[in-house]
Amino acid sequence: MSFDYILTILKPMLEGAQMTILLFLIAIVVSIPLGFLLTLAVKSRLKPLSWLAQxxxxxxxxxxxxxxxxxxxxxxxxxxxIGEYLVLDRFVAACIGFILNYSAYFAEIFRGGLLAIDKGQYEAAQVLGFSKWQMMTRIIMPQMFRIALPAVANESVTLVKDTALLYAVAVPELLHFAETAVNRDFTIVPFMVAGVIYLLMTLVLTYVFKLIERRFTFE
Structure with a gap:
């Protein structure tokens, strides 16, 4: 294994990592609010809506x-x-799949956060004359997100690793380029490099969530 060889394979693998990061950003930005909406749907008094969400x-x-x-x-x-109208670009299809899947997991995380809030918080808000909207936005939601944040962080790290599934639907991401290099050069070095890149991405993400948790802790 030489440093020159690592530099040779690193460029295409970093290009694949860009696809990985793009999928992660799209999925996390959309699935978290969608997950919260699903949580509200589950708790809705409209039984058909609650049932469909569940x-x-x-x-x-x-x-x-x-x-x-x-x-x-x-x-x-x-x-x-209708199949001919449902043909999607592979990356777009993958984004939809990740968003739908992770929104369900985030919905359960947020539901757990809501259940962890003492009922006295709701009663106190009503006594103080808060409207339902004020109660949710000023009292309930901040506490829910604070409680759910560690679980959201863990799920986000899992999302980074799950992006490797893009390989199964022929989207050229990090693992695709690593596999190509392994088959071409008959060495496991590309897999090791890919592992290091994944570790660096999860390290940065973990650090970001630690900063967010620290901010919520001191507020």
Whole structure:
């Protein structure tokens, strides 16, 4: 193993890492608010809405993410009559799959955060004359996010690692370029380099969440 060889394989792998990071950013930015909306839907007094949200969460959490990606990428276009309108770009399909899957997990995390808030908080808000909107935005939601933050951080780290599933739907990301180099050069060095890149990404993400947790702790 030479330093020159590592530099040779590093450029395409970093290009693949850009795809990995892009998917992560899209998924995290969309799935967190969607997960919160799902939590509200589950707690809704409209029974059909609550039931649909619970079924969605159960299906998304109860089936493998890889299976969901395969269905969206290759299964939907096979539906008779409408399949031709459901052909998506592989990266777009992967984004949809990740967003739907992780929104279900974040919904359960936020639900746990809401359940952890003492009922006295709701009663105190009503006594002080807060409207339902004020109660949720000023009292309940800040506490819920503070409670849920460690679990959100852990799930986000898992999301970074799960981006490797892009390889299964033929989206050229970090692992794809590592696999290509391994097959071409008959060495495991590219896998080691890919592992280091994943570790660096999760290290940065963990550090960011530590800063956020520290800020919430001292507020």
């Amino acid at each position: 079924v969605f969460i159960y299906v998304m959490r109860g089936t493998p993410l890889l299976l969901q990606l395969l269905v969206i990428c290759f299964g939907l276009p096979m539906i008779p009559g």
